Structure formats: structure tokens, C-alpha cells
Amino acid sequence: MFSTTLRKLRAARLALLLILFFACSGEAAPILYIVRIPLVLGEEAQAVLPDGKTIPLGKVAALPTSSRWPGYTASKWAPPGSVAASAVNAVHLTLSVEKERGRTVSILPRHTVAPAAGEQSFIALDSPAGTGFFGGWAPPVATPVLVQRNGGALVPLEERGLPREGDTLVFEVSESESPYLIDIENRPGGRVLGWYESGPRLLARVIRPLKGVGRFGGTEFQNIGRIRANHSGVIDVSTTPRGVVGGFQILPFLHSKSQEMSSAWQLTQWMIIASPTDRPLPGTAPLFSSNLVPGSQMTDVLWDMWSTYGRKPLVLCRRAGGAWQRLPEASGRNDSALGDLTHLRIYSPFTEEPQKGFVPETGK
Structure with missing residues (x-):
């Protein structure tokens, strides 16, 4: 009984947070969708649309135990706490820039290799490379990343540092003005x-x-x-x-x-x-x-x-x-x-x- 009530409360809190996300984008580029990746083995990553509809993006198959520093050279040019690279075989995140080098953590499809990701510095999704989070639902470079701690407060990734088990990564994906x-x-x-x-x-x-x-x-x-x-x-x-x-x-x-x-x-x-x-x-x-x-x-x-x-x-x-x-x-x-x-x-x-x-x- 208690666990059922707790799940309902968490679901209600998530719904409220999503409403605030989409409603508070203000005059910035409107948010197209949100991606949520729970750092719990076996849990499903999801894209969430403004109407609340969710799309599964693969289950979490591996968690990081460390970040990578120094990261690949170009990671230092991404804003701390954002997407540094968007690719068919990896999405890299810049946590911080230290001594002119980026500190990174990566998200990979389960069955692929990305040399820029450290051996213990990645989250793996059970999803084919080039699809889902690594395809049509991929976030562009500089997409801000937030961390929700155990279903509670949201903090910027650069403040949280290396995400921990039980956290949820939240990507606010928008569409900026670009040339056609x-x-x-x-x-x-x-x-x-x-x-x-x-x-x-x-x-x-x-x-x-x-x-x-x-x-x-x-x-x-x-x-x-x-x-x-x-x-x-x-x-x-x-x-x-x-x-x-x-x-x-x-x-x-x-x-x-x-x-x-x-x-x-x-x-x-x-x-x-x-x-x-x-x-x-x-x-x-x-x-x-x-x-x-x-x-x-x-x-x-x-x-x-x-x-x-x-x-x-x-x-x-x-x-x-x-x-x-x-x-x-x-x-x-x-x-x-x-x-x-x-x-x-x-x-x-x-x-x-x-x-x-x-x-x-x-x-x-």
C-alpha cells in the first residue's frame, strides 16, 4: 500500500515538473521534448513530449564509476553541463572544463565502441547505434543537462558533477534559429x-x-x-x-x-x-x-x-x-x-x- 502511494506521488511530481519545464521555457527557444535517463540498471530511458506522451529509448545497461579527464580536445568548447557531442555511436557530455581540458561522461549504445569515452566513464543504453537517443531523438550540441536526485530537486549537471546511481539525467531539447x-x-x-x-x-x-x-x-x-x-x-x-x-x-x-x-x-x-x-x-x-x-x-x-x-x-x-x-x-x-x-x-x-x-x- 505504502509503495503504491509512493509511486503515485513520484508520478505526480514528475508530471508537475514536466509541466513546469515546457511552460517555463519563456522567450528562449521552445522545448521540443525532454529526454530522461534514469541511472538505474534495467530502467527505461524515455523521450517526453509536451503533451506528456512518452517514447521508450532503451533500457539502462551500464553505469559510470568515474568521469574522464582530460577528455577529447573539443569537449572544452562545449558549455559545462551540456551535450558536447551528438553522434550515432555516442553522446558525450562536458561536466566541467579544468586546466583548458574538458571533463566528460558519455552515453553509448550497448553494442558499439566510442574511443572518446573512458572505460568506466559511460552510461550504456540497450539501443541500436544510430537510432533513438543516437538518431532521431538525439540532442544537439550545447543542449543543457540537468540532474534529478532520487526523484527530487533538479540541479545543473555542472553542479552535480559525476551523476550517481539513482539520479536521472534530464535533457531539455530545443530547436534554435538555424539556417535552413x-x-x-x-x-x-x-x-x-x-x-x-x-x-x-x-x-x-x-x-x-x-x-x-x-x-x-x-x-x-x-x-x-x-x-x-x-x-x-x-x-x-x-x-x-x-x-x-x-x-x-x-x-x-x-x-x-x-x-x-x-x-x-x-x-x-x-x-x-x-x-x-x-x-x-x-x-x-x-x-x-x-x-x-x-x-x-x-x-x-x-x-x-x-x-x-x-x-x-x-x-x-x-x-x-x-x-x-x-x-x-x-x-x-x-x-x-x-x-x-x-x-x-x-x-x-x-x-x-x-x-x-x-x-x-x-x-x-
């Missing part, structure tokens, strides 16, 4: 343009163009012309069908100078871009924050048709200045697979009908 597409001229000095409703904006300039593809881990869990990963220092694109390894990466100039990425200046599998102003690109929207996600695939179904098919960025190309087309299939390491590529186009994810509310003129 990003055009890149693949040549030295080429423009990186973001196309917004108000018109184009110069986002960056190409320093070193792209020519080849490489064996980037995780691309085997994504399809051709789709985002394998986005973090505060990379856009990783797959050039192979699911099950095959191959892709390329786009790096900000500052990250390309790090020891971790020194080979980017010798090999052809990386495009290096730089800010057109004195503001560094790492960790900034819309390229390295708050926009790109792996997107839905396979059995992923979101809350309606537009969200299911729109929340999956697509990458197209032009070869030798020709018409826009899908990326060519290219696997393994091939230093010249994209040698004739002159343009790239990245479509940002969206969740609503593009012309919703549009009424054409009738002439009357």
Missing part, C-alpha cells in the same frame, strides 16, 4: 554560407578543401550523405551505407591546430574552415553547436511526419560544378574519392512543415 541550408564552396577561400529566412550570412571561409574519404569510426552506423557526428569541433559526414566504414570531416581552424588533429594538414579527408571574423568557430552555432544531429533512420518515428522526415540533416554535393546530387559512395581510405567535388550543401534539421501557415495570394 548551408552551402560550402570547396576551394581555398571558398564561402560557407548559411541561408536564413532573412537571407544569406557568411559563416566561414574554407582554408583547406576536401578531396578524400577515410575510415572514421561510427560511419558504419549511418547512411550516405548523413551526419555521423557533430561536436563543438567537427562535422562528420558518412559516405557509405550502414554497415560500411567511410566518410569525411569538417574542422574549424582552431581545432585543426591541436595535436589531436595534426594529420588534417597532411591528409585529404578533412576540410578546414575559419571564421570570417576574430571570433573562433569552435563551439559556435550553427556549424558546431545547437543545430546538427544524426537524425532519424531505420525504425525511428518521431511525433509526426514532418519531424520524422525533417529531423535528419542531408548532405548533397556538386561535382565539377555540375548539378546538385547525392554524395558518391566511397569507403575506407581513398585520398582522391572527392577530388572533383566543388560544392557541399548541408540541410539543417527541422520539425515543422516548411510552409506551415503560408496562404498563397488568390488575386482577389
Whole structure:
């Protein structure tokens, strides 16, 4: 009797918290949904929609016993207490930045490997890579993360530190203002343009163009012309069908100078871009924050048709200045697979009908 009453009280408290979440987003970007990951083995992670509907995202299969420090280089450019990377094979969180290096904890699909996650520094979900929390329901970079302690108070992740057994991670996933597409001229000095409703904006300039593809881990869990990963220092694109390894990466100039990425200046599998102003690109929207996600695939179904098919960025190309087309299939390491590529186009994810509310003129 007592346990039943306690469960009802906890359910009522959760319902109240969710109402407050969605109602108090204020003038900030509206919250699309919330993801809750209870740090209890066997418990179900869930996406929660504003109407209270829940979608299962896999059961918790492993818990962290430590955080990782130093984390991978780009983790220091994510806000403490937020998502640092969103990928088909991992979602990394930055807990804090210490001595110019990020301290991280990761969330992984159960049957995969992500080198950036420490051996004991991850939560595992019993979910296929590239789907659910690692697909259509993935949070973008810089998504704030809160921690609910034993069904009680909510605190920012950066204050809680390493989450503990019994805690619940809470992700407030929103949709920021982003260009509907990003055009890149693949040549030295080429423009990186973001196309917004108000018109184009110069986002960056190409320093070193792209020519080849490489064996980037995780691309085997994504399809051709789709985002394998986005973090505060990379856009990783797959050039192979699911099950095959191959892709390329786009790096900000500052990250390309790090020891971790020194080979980017010798090999052809990386495009290096730089800010057109004195503001560094790492960790900034819309390229390295708050926009790109792996997107839905396979059995992923979101809350309606537009969200299911729109929340999956697509990458197209032009070869030798020709018409826009899908990326060519290219696997393994091939230093010249994209040698004739002159343009790239990245479509940002969206969740609503593009012309919703549009009424054409009738002439009357």
C-alpha cells in the first residue's frame, strides 16, 4: 500500500515538473521534448513530449564509476553541463572544463565502441547505434543537462558533477534559429554560407578543401550523405551505407591546430574552415553547436511526419560544378574519392512543415 502511494506521488511530481519545464521555457527557444535517463540498471530511458506522451529509448545497461579527464580536445568548447557531442555511436557530455581540458561522461549504445569515452566513464543504453537517443531523438550540441536526485530537486549537471546511481539525467531539447541550408564552396577561400529566412550570412571561409574519404569510426552506423557526428569541433559526414566504414570531416581552424588533429594538414579527408571574423568557430552555432544531429533512420518515428522526415540533416554535393546530387559512395581510405567535388550543401534539421501557415495570394 505504502509503495503504491509512493509511486503515485513520484508520478505526480514528475508530471508537475514536466509541466513546469515546457511552460517555463519563456522567450528562449521552445522545448521540443525532454529526454530522461534514469541511472538505474534495467530502467527505461524515455523521450517526453509536451503533451506528456512518452517514447521508450532503451533500457539502462551500464553505469559510470568515474568521469574522464582530460577528455577529447573539443569537449572544452562545449558549455559545462551540456551535450558536447551528438553522434550515432555516442553522446558525450562536458561536466566541467579544468586546466583548458574538458571533463566528460558519455552515453553509448550497448553494442558499439566510442574511443572518446573512458572505460568506466559511460552510461550504456540497450539501443541500436544510430537510432533513438543516437538518431532521431538525439540532442544537439550545447543542449543543457540537468540532474534529478532520487526523484527530487533538479540541479545543473555542472553542479552535480559525476551523476550517481539513482539520479536521472534530464535533457531539455530545443530547436534554435538555424539556417535552413548551408552551402560550402570547396576551394581555398571558398564561402560557407548559411541561408536564413532573412537571407544569406557568411559563416566561414574554407582554408583547406576536401578531396578524400577515410575510415572514421561510427560511419558504419549511418547512411550516405548523413551526419555521423557533430561536436563543438567537427562535422562528420558518412559516405557509405550502414554497415560500411567511410566518410569525411569538417574542422574549424582552431581545432585543426591541436595535436589531436595534426594529420588534417597532411591528409585529404578533412576540410578546414575559419571564421570570417576574430571570433573562433569552435563551439559556435550553427556549424558546431545547437543545430546538427544524426537524425532519424531505420525504425525511428518521431511525433509526426514532418519531424520524422525533417529531423535528419542531408548532405548533397556538386561535382565539377555540375548539378546538385547525392554524395558518391566511397569507403575506407581513398585520398582522391572527392577530388572533383566543388560544392557541399548541408540541410539543417527541422520539425515543422516548411510552409506551415503560408496562404498563397488568390488575386482577389
